[in-house]
Amino acid sequence: MKDQRARRPQPAIRERNAKQQQTAATAGRRTTRDDGWQPLGNKARAELAQSKTAAKPRPAAAGDKPAAGAAGAATNERGAGRSKAARGDVGRAKRMKQRKGSQKEVAIQKQLREKRLPxxxxxxxxxxxxxxxxxxxxxxxxxxxxxxxxxxxxxxxxxxxxxxxxxxxxxxxxxxVQLKWEDRLPRIVMYHKQEGELVSRDDPEGRVTVFDRLHKLGSSKWIAIGRLDFNTSGLLLFTTSGDLANRMMHPSFGVEREYAVRVLGKLEDAQMKALADGIELEDGLAHFDHIVERGGEGKNTWYHVILREGRNREVRRMFEHFELQVSRLMRVRFGMFALPGRLKRGQFYELNETEVLKALKWAGLGFNGTEKDY
Missing domain, CATH: 3.10.290.10 (RNA-binding S4 domain)
Known part of the structure; x- marks a missing residue:
């Protein structure tokens, strides 16, 4: 008896199955073909795609006059790049993962974060x-x-x-105007710049800038400490303290900049000595404070160089003086800031409060990043 009851359809189940069949027939999703519905075959899909493509307007040919109202839609690559940057579609830089300090360190950082100058x-x-x-x-x-x-x-x-x-x-x-005052610790960010990014707030050609990659600030703005060429990668510093940026960039302070340079070819000993002693470029005498060979593969050779100024394309021009083409240029240190090995390209790391305070002390600045000492 038990088995017979199990095989007998219950009224509720029969009613549910009937409703499902009726709904599927109405929506055209039945597996049977008695309602005339059939899935699209490959040929039908191709014809449908072709008809949709034909319905679209053809691209304007050379010499065609743009239709009224089509100027915004028919942007070129340059305009498209500008609109992309303006919309904020450029991917923001990711923060480098960092372990939290001890409870004591976290407490000190919180205290510094909340401190304000009278x-x-x-x-x-x-x-x-x-x-x-x-x-x-x-x-x-x-x-x-x-x-x-x-x-x-x-x-x-x-x-x-x-x-x-x-x-x-x-x-x-x-x-x-309700003025805002620099009454707190400034902020400092280390960013691993990639090739193909401009160190500029705006580019008329619509190319990606490093400021597109950074997160926006509400009460202040990022100041780039120095510049890197379009095809140069490596350490780029940002801060909210104008005095700190000036202290690190101004030639009178002589802050060291260290680069890893890959060139096609190899310097002779006399040429390395000349680069250390000084060579004459079109904008004056230039020299490396330190230059050392770091090996290489094939026809490429790596060098590490240190100099204390940031003239336009200076490192590249110094190697080009001896007809050696720089194929890779990366800044690995700027003053006390060294590029962390874990900081990948396109990532950033923001210094915590104790690290910022240490940097300000190194630069001889006050708590709020100004030239005043308190």
Whole structure:
């Protein structure tokens, strides 16, 4: 009896099966062919794809006049690159994975992160710098605004050279500006630049810039410490402290830059000595503080070089002086900052608070990244 009941369809099951068959027939998804439905074969798929392609407008031929309203759609590669960067479609750089420190280190970092300098310790600041830090534009743009007589402090129009302090009434075009002050630790980022990226905030040709790759800041902006050529990779530093950037880039401070260079060919001993002693380039004398051969494969040879200035394409031009073409150039160190081995191309690492404080001490700057000591 038990087996017979198991084989007998229950009324609820029969009703459910009937509904499923009716629904499948209505949607055209039945496995039987009595309703006339048949899946598309390869030939039918090809004909359908061909008809869709024919419905699309053909690309404009040379000499054709663009149709009205088609200018935005028919962009060239250059315009497409610009719009891509403008939309923010460029992939953001990934953060390098880093182990957390001990509980004591984390507590110290949190304390430094929350620390603010008292207003009385801020003192005066150059007006264009304060306006730029507030986010109204670049320092150069703010200088033009000030020269145009558009800025007043405490009711008086001021010019370049004016300074401002907390509590002053600053107005631009008659509208009061709530200034932001550098009252906290600055931020420092180490980025492993890839070939094919520009160190520029904007490119008229629409190419990817390193600023497209970085995460945006709300209350300030990233300042690139030095530059790297389009085809040069390696360590690139960013900070929110203009004084730190100036301290590291200005020739008077002589901060070391170390590069790994691969050339096609090999320097002779006399040529290496000449590069260390100094050679004459079109923009003046240039020399390496240190140059050493690091081996190579086939016709390629690697060198490590150190110099204390950042003139345009200087390393490449020094090797080209002896008719050696640089096929690979990578910056591996800038001052106290060495490129971490785990920092892959296109990745970044932001220094924690204790590391930032150490960097500021090395540069001789105050807590907030300015030239004042507190």
């Amino acid at each position: 207003t009385k310790h801020l003192g005066e600041e150059r007006l264009q710098k304060a306006l730029a830090f507030t986010g109204l534009g670049s320092r150069r743009e703010m200088e033009e605004v000030i020269e145009g007589g558009r800025v007043s402090i405490n009711g008086q129009i001021v010019g370049l050279g004016a300074k401002v302090k907390p509590g002053d009434d600053v107005r631009v075009d008659g509208k009061r």
